[in-house]
Amino acid sequence: MSLYLEHFSLHEPPFRITPHTDFFFSGANRGPTLEALIFAITQDEGIVKVIGEVGSGKTMLCRMLLERLPDHVETLYLANPSLSRQEILGAIADELGIPVEGKATHSLIRALQDALIARYAAGKRVVLLIDEAHAMPAESLEEIRLLSNLESKANKLLQIALFAQPELDERLAANDMRQLRERITQHFNLVPLKPQDVASYIDFRLRTAGYHGPSPFTEPAIKLIATISEGLSRRINILADKALLAAYSLGKHQVDSAEIRAAAKDAHFSPLQNKSTPNLKSLLWGVASASLVALMLTLAFQFSSRISPPSGTPDNLSNQITSAPGKNLRPSLTPPVAETPANIRFGPLTRQHFEQFDDWIDEAPRRHYFIQLLDTDAVNTGEIEGFLSRAIKSLDPAELRAYRSSLSGRDRVGVIYGDFSSRETAAAAMQTLPETIKAAQPFPRQVSRLH
Structure with missing residues (x-):
């Protein structure tokens, strides 16, 4: 790899797939999205959701949040979403420095509540960032909803941000997820890069890695990367890295379409699934019992489903954490509707x-x-x-x-x-x-x- 870097006069690898915040690309609306996320997390009262395809940059955005949130915000980061309900409580308690050994669930919740109250009294705000939230078990998603009930008379004690693939929207569309769905007040979609943004993205990463001079990627090569990658930053990184390596092996300082095609052949990418057609298996996840008729009705509407945040939740900190009574709950055969002003x-x-x-x-x-x-x-x-x-x-x-x-x-x-x-x-x-x-x-x- 050192020869590859020297060949292109680079200080470090420009296209590694592990998130490195020095390489955060603020173009293609990524920068404004990050700023809007920071504003939502520090000012809002509900759960924040960020949806993006595999390799679209969700984890990078999450890492940027960890770096950019104000000093008075204490961040808790869960990178393993497959934890059980009890394990999630334990992980949060561990992050907050609360001993968990020997504590029953209700005692652990009470200890978490006390710790959050103390931080709130000290002017601190606590944010829980959950990566790959679409993979969370149903019982763990329910625990997230219960944790969102922790509040003072005026503010939430724990702000929650979910980073997930589109499958989370499919799961949230299920009728038994409506209470969690209603608590999500801010929705962000991390869309793939547009073809015109791919050249800027590649150039930015090359310059950040120390490259000088005209781009080694020809215009046809960049267009081919945009097409094959479908705008996903991880795929762009993989193609660009493999193409640079291929050019180096041939003693070339320019990357053309031939190197991109070779890189694509080696990468074995699968086409993105058509998200406009709901996945029935994902829809069934978390639904305890539902008739086939209910599933078919919900299937037609689930991707446009957004429900308003709850209009009221308990505000007494001494109350045991329970499900806040939701308003306007719909019958199981009625699909949730998103596009009305209310x-x-x-x-x-x-x-x-x-x-x-x-x-x-x-x-x-x-x-x-x-x-x-x-x-x-x-x-x-x-x-x-x-x-x-x-x-x-x-x-x-x-x-x-x-x-x-x-x-x-x-x-x-x-x-x-x-x-x-x-x-x-x-x-x-x-x-x-x-x-x-x-x-x-x-x-x-x-x-x-x-x-």
């Missing part, structure tokens, strides 16, 4: 900027232009609130507006800025935006497009 809780900044949009849109001339800063699914409430919290620090808050639209057939939220008499003035204003806002790839649009 089922999505937006943050205060989002609601404020919805109002600013309503005040503006009726009077805004249709021939005028604005700058589209963000466009995302409405369920990504944490991303929207986090983006607005950053934007108001560098832009005029009075010129920021948020709107909700289903014109595309999906429930979407957009964040826009300004009111300009022409496309040219909007484009000129766009060039003056801070780099943190430009990272979201803004573009000018006409007001008529909102009607």
Whole structure:
């Protein structure tokens, strides 16, 4: 490997698959997602969920959180999700320095509660990060729900973030998971890199590893990597690493399509499963008893399922941890519905900027232009609130507006800025935006497009 590094004048391997936070790529909305996650975890009152395909960068994001969360936030990290209910309690207690030997479950819960109260009184916030949460046994997921009941009169004592593959959404769509599902208030989707982002990703990792000069990867090679990898960062790393090794073995300093094809042949990637067709086996996981009719009805709707957070939970710390009574629980034959306004809780900044949009849109001339800063699914409430919290620090808050639209057939939220008499003035204003806002790839649009 030392010869391979020397051949390309690298200080360290640029494409290793183990998470290394120096190589965190903040492009392709990864940076804004991290900031929105930090905001959601430190400010919100419910469970946070991050969904991404295998190799999309969930573990890297989790490691970045461990590094970037404020000093007053104490993080607990569970990398082994297959622990039983009792083992999860024991692992959390161990992280908090609580002796577990000889303690029954109820005594251990009480000890955890006392430790969290002490930290809350000292101004600390405790966050539990669970990686690969889709692999958790049903009883362990239930324990996570019970732990989310720990609270003071005003705040949760334990903030929980779940990092998982899309299979977790399938499991949460089951009727017997509705109480946990209702406690998830912030949803983030870590989508694969777009083809135009793959070149930036590869170049970033090469430069971070000490590379100088023009990219050793030709444009056709990068396009082939984007196609074969399907935008998954782990696959990009594997292909790029193998291709560099192949080029070195041939004495070449340029990587072309031939090296990428050889790398792909050696990697043996399987095509991504079509997540638009639900996996029946995953759907059945955790369902104790359900009729075939109920399964078929749920099957049609489960991937759009999001339920609002509970409107009330016990706030007396002396109470034994029990399931908080949920409201609006649906019969087992009724699939949960996601796209209604009552089922999505937006943050205060989002609601404020919805109002600013309503005040503006009726009077805004249709021939005028604005700058589209963000466009995302409405369920990504944490991303929207986090983006607005950053934007108001560098832009005029009075010129920021948020709107909700289903014109595309999906429930979407957009964040826009300004009111300009022409496309040219909007484009000129766009060039003056801070780099943190430009990272979201803004573009000018006409007001008529909102009607």
